[in-house]
Amino acid sequence: MPPLKSLELKFPIIDSKFLQFCASNGIFSVEDFLVHDLYVLVAFAERQSNSKELKQGITQVLSIIDNQHQPWLNGVEMLEDAQQNKHVLSTGCEGIDLLLQGGLREGQLTELVGSSSSGKTQVCLQVASNVALEHGVMFLDTCNSFSPKRIACFINQLLNPSFKEDKQKILERIMSSILCHSVFDIFQLLDILHQLQFKLRSQVNTGDGEVRLLIIDSISSLITPFLGGSGAHGHSLMISTGYLLKKLAHEHNLAILVTNHTVGGVGGVPKPALGESWKSVPHVRLLLSRDRGSNMCNISILKHPCLASGRTERFMIYD
Missing domain, CATH: 3.40.50.300 (P-loop containing nucleotide triphosphate hydrolases)
Known part of the structure; x- marks a missing residue:
């Protein structure tokens, strides 16, 4: 799974502030995001001044994870x-x-x-x-x-x-x-x-x-x-x-x-x-x-x- 920073161009909500918020919690990749306790992460986000944007970013990463699937294979x-x-x-x-x-x-x-x-x-x-x-x-x-x-x-x-x-x-x-x-x-x-x-x-x-x-x-x-x-x-x-x-x-x-x-x-x-x-x-x-x-x-x-x-x-x- 990709580093979070690589998603920045495709998903505007995953901006520098969101990346900084994640980094402060030891999260640098989608895999790090999965291992982290989401309840704790959301609770921490709610204490920030930009809590709405941060929670939108969390939801966006969850959506990306949800769309993960095995790559298509051809017959050969x-x-x-x-x-x-x-x-x-x-x-x-x-x-x-x-x-x-x-x-x-x-x-x-x-x-x-x-x-x-x-x-x-x-x-x-x-x-x-x-x-x-x-x-x-x-x-x-x-x-x-x-x-x-x-x-x-x-x-x-x-x-x-x-x-x-x-x-x-x-x-x-x-x-x-x-x-x-x-x-x-x-x-x-x-x-x-x-x-x-x-x-x-x-x-x-x-x-x-x-x-x-x-x-x-x-x-x-x-x-x-x-x-x-x-x-x-x-x-x-x-x-x-x-x-x-x-x-x-x-x-x-x-x-x-x-x-x-x-x-x-x-x-x-x-x-x-x-x-x-x-x-x-x-x-x-x-x-x-x-x-x-x-x-x-x-x-x-x-x-x-x-x-x-x-x-x-x-x-x-x-x-």
Whole structure:
């Protein structure tokens, strides 16, 4: 995203006074603007003599962010992208791997939708455990859902009994491949994603220990508090977050898995939260449900670039 100063000629409201105001808050680019707490920024603007113009400038930058989108690709570029070395990462859940014809694809953002008791976190923990056998995993925990004990249980189930002598060392190696961050607001998430972007750009492609999977459990808990009302900043933050996630996935062959809760829809039928604007963000949307009083789960495709919607598989989840 561009430096704010480059927008001055095209957008008159982004003048020298607005740029000076932003600089006094450590904001020099559109990315800096995203990471900054907008409530604090607006409150600071209201204390200035030119508060009206400053708030118009803030609204203008939000509008620019809102219009960000992936660049258009022609057919040749799309074919080249599809032929790149983008692997499929097994989730460790037989039903999910069968449904997705192998697992999570690098370069794609996959969304797992389900109610609070459907087992989304358990799936995330199992996927992290399985991928960490060979690759680095970053787990962003927004609800205190990350459980090292559950991770250890999953890994113990995966280890071959013949490795008993070195089991503890193997367990420690795999556990050390999972980097967990507690994230409790959208600004912290954006900051971490920018740090990850810098890390991936400087990452040596050795194939061993590279971050290949990013999990956010859950994305909706960070975005929902900013939606609603008459302001546009919540919607802008949501779209910008989605844009950055897809950019990370595409440019660094990263598989990204995010979870989203459900809300009541027409006739009481549950539907994914975050609304219609978010609907177009994930490459893949999966709906997870759980049989009442059972560990049996259903996983179905809501959206997929290659596979038919409505396909469903069943699998067992372990508490």
